Each structure stands twice: as structure tokens, then as C-alpha cells.
Amino acid sequence: MTKRLVVVTAGLGKPSSTRLLADRLAAATARHAGVDVQVIELRELANDIAQNMVTGFPSPRLGDAVEAVTSADGLIAVTPVFTGSYSGLFKSFFDVIDKDALTGLPVLVAATGGTARHSLVLEHAMRPLFAYLRAVVVPTAVYAASEDWASGGEGALASRVDRAAAELAALLGTRPGRPASTADPVFPGERAAEDATEVVPFAQQLAALAVER
Template sequence: MKQRTLAVVSAGLSQPSSTRLLADQLTAATRDGLDKLGVRLDIEVIELRDHAHDVVNHTLTGFPSASLKRAIDAVAGAAGLIAVTPIFNASYSGLFKSFFDVLPDRALTGRPVLLGATGGTARHSLALEHAVRPMFTYLRSVVVPTSVFAATDDWAADSAEGELRGRINRAGRELAEEMERREPVAPADPFALSATFEELLSNE
């Protein structure tokens, strides 16, 4: 039986978070799709709010903390990625962008990615296509056709089990199919992921 690892990046800032809720539902849909394809799945969830200070420090120093390094390694080594961001001012959040800025070059090349976003109103939905998708295309990811935006009103009972649910299921199925048919891609530059600042100091 094939086995794949899925990294799930949620950039929600509050607890509980609608961004994390959407990420969890996309994860469940992807897991169901892989189950039907006979693929076992390991899941690594990364809450970016837990790494916010470390992301800033890494941006300034060029070295990740031990916990941020584990998150980076999980994303760079996964067979697939779900990335969900809240939308602020018609684009992804600063924390979301900053995390992907500190990934090693080519870390996401050839990686199947499912994109999701949340926002207060449906007028933010186009941000997925004019801001988030272009970023991952630039990173040479394989972005699945269906992305999922959930506005506040979409979580009402009828919407959540109607159009939103159908879109989540379709997106999860698309990611599952990409992950099943592609052999996992090794990180392009494993040495860039191998040492934290503390580890380098200990080797002096």
C-alpha cells in the first residue's frame, strides 16, 4: 500500500479560527480521497500563529529556531500541501507570506498544493486567484484546479453542507489524485534544512 505525507499550513490568527476549520475540512476531504485510492496518509498540521515570532526572527537572522525548522522540514518533505490563509486587504496575510518566504529555494517545486482562504465577505474570494495562486505558481508548485474560499456566511448550516461542502470535496479529491499518482519529491536542498542557529553554535 502506498503511503503519503500531507502538510497542512493554517495561518489563522484567532482560536478558534475559521481558517483552521476550513483547513481541517480540506484535510478530511483529502484523506477520504486517498482512502478510496488505497493510500495511507500521515498528516502534519502547522499553525503559523505558534511560529509567528520565530518566522520574524528567521527573516532577520537567516536561521530558524528548532520548532520552526521542524515546521519547514515538514512542509518541504511532504508529498502534498494544504495552505489556508485569512484574506486581509484583498490578499494573503503577512504571516502566511512570511512563512513561505523563509522556505528554502525550490522547496515546493513539483509539490501538489490545495489552496484555501477565509474572509468576512465573498468580495474577498478573488484574492485566491489574483494573489495566492500566483505565488504558488511562482514557487513551481502543482496547484490543483479547485481552490476554496469560505466567507463568514458560508458557515451557515445550509451553505456549509451545500455549495461549500461540494467545493471542499472536489478540491480534496483533486489533491488526493495528484498525491497518489506522483512519487514524493525529495527536498531540493536538504542541507538548507539541516541546521538551526543553535546547532551551528554548538559545532564551533
């Protein structure tokens, strides 16, 4: 079965170097594995995301985007760097997704910026974000500065893109089944162990300690 790869790009311009990097990563992943690619441009959902943040209810367009991400076999997430971190639009989109909905999802993180000195955003901001969401982030993250495009995106950038794409392709299809609810996933044998364990209320435990004294 062909795997579903969703690409989330938070570039604001048109054309956008962020979208260009996202497209290269998607194409490289497709070379390593058969995938159906869906691209989500967050700039087109900016108003919907803002409304969801204040009302708690997604528009149909935003709901479709969230469903695409949470049901995907793999995700490529690309953001421009703003003030040393991911953009507010990028963060807001992932804020409206349930914190358990990306559990086990293979993710490739990438970013674009004006200079190479912003490249640490991948490690101090993006990787921790998806680790918190319990996604599986591939080892190689990709950062593209303005100078990387001077040679048409070839050389070192092309090598990083291909390596990261290969890592993501290798993880496609490995995501465990999504839990029926937003609670933590239950693995085989875990439920039986929980049912066999008697839960003692905390107040009762405190009372027992008082008697022992």
C-alpha cells in the same frame, strides 16, 4: 505507503474559521486517499518566523515545520484574507522556505474572509505565489466567507471542499524526486545533454561578432 499531507493554516484566532476550513479539507482528502496528516499552526510560530526574517536562522521549531512542508507528498495552505490578500504571517512563512524546495509539490490553496467579494484572492495572490514556487496547484481553490458557515458549512462549500480534496488526492505521490541541491532539478538525459554542449563565454561571443563586422 501512506502519503504525508501537511496542512499550513495562518488563522490568528482560537477557534478560527481558517483552521476549521483547513480541517475540513484535510478530512476530505483523507476520505479520498490514505494520508498521515500534520497540521502546522503559523500563529504558534509567529515569533520564530520574525526572528528568522531578521537573522536568517530558523529556530528548531521553525526548522521542523519547514522540513515537514518541503518533504511532504501534498500540502493544504489556508490563510485569512487581510487587506485583499493573504496575511503577512502566511507570506512570511513561505518567504523563509527556499524558492526551489516546493518544486512539483501538489498544493491545495484555500482562504477565509468576511464576504465573498474577497474570493479572488485565491486567483490573484495565492495561485501566483505557489506557481512562482513551482508547486502544482490543484484546479479547484476553496474560499469560505462568513455566510458559508451559516448553514454549518454544507451545500456549495461542502461541494467545493470535496472536489478540491479529490483533485489533491489524485496528485499525491506524483511529485518527482527532490533534487540533491537547491538548483533546478535535472531530468533523465538532461545532464548528458548539458555535458555534451560546450559553453562559450559571453566575452568570446562578443569578440567573434566584432571580427565578423
